[in-house]
Amino acid sequence: MTLLSLRNVTKRFSTPAGDVLAVDDVSLDVARGECVAIVGESGSGKSTIANMILGIYPPSEGEIAFDGATLPARRSLQHRRLVQLVQQNPLSSLNPRRSIAASLRLALDVHDIGARADRPALMASLLAEVGLPASHLARAPAGLSGGERQRVAIARAIACSSPLVVLDEPTSALDVLVQARVLRLLNDLRAKRGLTFVFITHDLAVVRNVADRVAVFEKGRLVELAATEALFAAPAHPYTRRLISAVPVLTQDESDLRDRFMESLNA
């Protein structure tokens, strides 16, 4: 069943140098519970798509529908609750001058979730869900590692039970070890909560790990859309082939090493 659908979405930005076509006539359906990866180089329109889904700005043409209902240009609180965001840089996505509790609480306060007295317990259970102790609530972001901050950002994104989460390169600012753990957390949450992901990334290794389908963007156009395995097995579009061939290939030793490492993580 389709949760999110983009119909002929186009976005133009007017600049002093003339109009720039950031997203060009894109149609895309995302099913409930699915993880669709959006890949492409920088400047391919990935972030513009994300921003339109989040309602930061409306499309110039076309429409974005949620559960079959078209979303208006100015979104109400109910609309905001449908989709949440995990950003790339956990250093800037949490306010350095507010505690973790204050950052988490905002989502609960704005959407009036739970009784006021229950909110501290609710925040503690959200942190537990992303694998952090409740004692972190009183801390400032500066007291947390990059991976921990990203977990807090994830907890904030699931705080108001949004069915759809846009993940804007959620692991690219983290080191490899932390990356693998955060990806596993995201997969677990998706399974447990039945979340739908729009996963923006340029890291094809990450795509292989998490995505059901992949949408490849080039210069604002959707050039290829296929199931992940099929795309890696037989990339149809020349641009996709270039993208895949640009990934450094592991030697047999390296890939064995990686497999052993991933097993040790899962153990």
Place this chain on the structure above:
Amino acid sequence: MKRTLFILLSNPLSLLGVILVALVVLCAIFANVIAPFPSHAGAVVDFVNFNKPPQWPSIMGTDLVGRDIFSRILFAYRISLVLGVVVLSIAVPVGVVIGLAAGYLGGWIEYCLMRLTDVFLSVPPLVLAMSIMGVLEPTLLNGMLAVTAMWWPWYTRVVYNITRSEREEGYVLAAEVIGAGPAHVMFREILPNCVPAIVTKMTLDLGFVILIVSSLSFLGLGVQPPTPDLGSMVAEGARYLPDSWWLTVFPALAILVAVFGFNLVGDALREILGAEQ
């Protein structure tokens, strides 16, 4: 907070600043206790002891009507500080709110607010204050009004610039995506990040407000006699230089001590709080 205090006290220059500021503030608060002649803050004449050089019990001499200069300096500090606190407690909130609104809301609101700010900034501060005082009566209340009117745009500038850069930070986007309103984003998310800069500027400005009030009084447009004011004391004594030097030198030194002290503390705060970010 503890760390800030520690660094303030461990650097000799900022320690000097803290001592000077503490001295000025204590003098102002306990003026009626410390002053040897508390009644000399008002309209008192003592023609037996007029225009005396420094001697016991008037350690800074007496003025032209025989009042103890040291006592009058203490009371002048009190008035200057009250004036400074009142001016800033009006100018800072006004300036901060306008700066936040212009920086965050953008569009035509930003355009109108910032052009208005530019208008105020483009008039030389002393000239603006003088013209306001000239049109209105030169009373203490109008003095505060005049100085306040020329002070808020500086806070607008500072807060506006910080807001413009903070607006691009991820936490602002996060709050917007959650659905928080502009009031929340401005006052709860962005404002805390402006506080260090505001506090630093306020400390520096307490010194400058004292200076500008003294300048206005020197020109006869500020605090009116017989209320003691450092600026008008310097102005009165200036005619009798160099013979009756104590009439001018001690009030001028008093201005110097206050402005210097607040500046040292402000500079130190800027470094400490700036490094924190």
